Amino acid sequence: MAAPLFFMAPGGPTPVAPFSHAVEVDGWCFVTGQMPTYPDDDARPLAPDVEAQTVRVMENLKIVLAGLKLGLEHVVCARIYLTDFEGDYERMNKVYASYFPPDRRPARTCIGVTGLARRAKVEIDLLAKRA
Numbered sequence: 001m002a003a004p005l006f007f008m009a010p011g012g013p014t015p016v017a018p019f020s021h022a023v024e025v026d027g028w029c030f031v032t033g034q035m036p037t038y039p040d041d042d043a044r045p046l047a048p049d050v051e052a053q054t055v056r057v058m059e060n061l062k063i064v065l066a067g068l069k070l071g072l073e074h075v076v077c078a079r080i081y082l083t084d085f086e087g088d089y090e091r092m093n094k095v096y097a098s099y100f101p102p103d104r105r106p107a108r109t110c111i112g113v114t115g116l117a118r119r120a121k122v123e124i125d126l127l128a129k130r131a
Contacts, residue, residue, distance in 0.1 A: 085112030
């Protein structure tokens with residue numbers, strides 16, 4: 001097994017805790033859960049609705065993947081965390097689905113949680129595989 005590569009994406013969001021944006025081991029890339037924060041202004045308030053927050057989270061994930069020279073086509077698994085599962089699940093799904101072709105959707109888990117950092121409504125982490 002190769003030594004892990006701990007990675008911080010240039011232009012990526014400011015971490016909300018002590019972690020790397022991603023860690024790669026043997027071609028497997030573990031992308032830390034991203035929040036709906038803005039990479040260019042960490043103090044900017046979060047969008048109020050789950051749709052806009054999901055877009056921001058997915059765009060932040062794309063920034064991290066791009067820094068690794070990967071894209072969403074390399075994603076094999078996603079985990080989604082929602083603070084209002086009943087209220088936001090369908091709306092989040094609509095946005096999330098728009099990022100993947102119907103015949104290339106990653107395996108996925110979606111979990112309702114009692115809270116997320118920065119009072120976010122959604123957080124998503126990814127597992128990607130380098131070809």
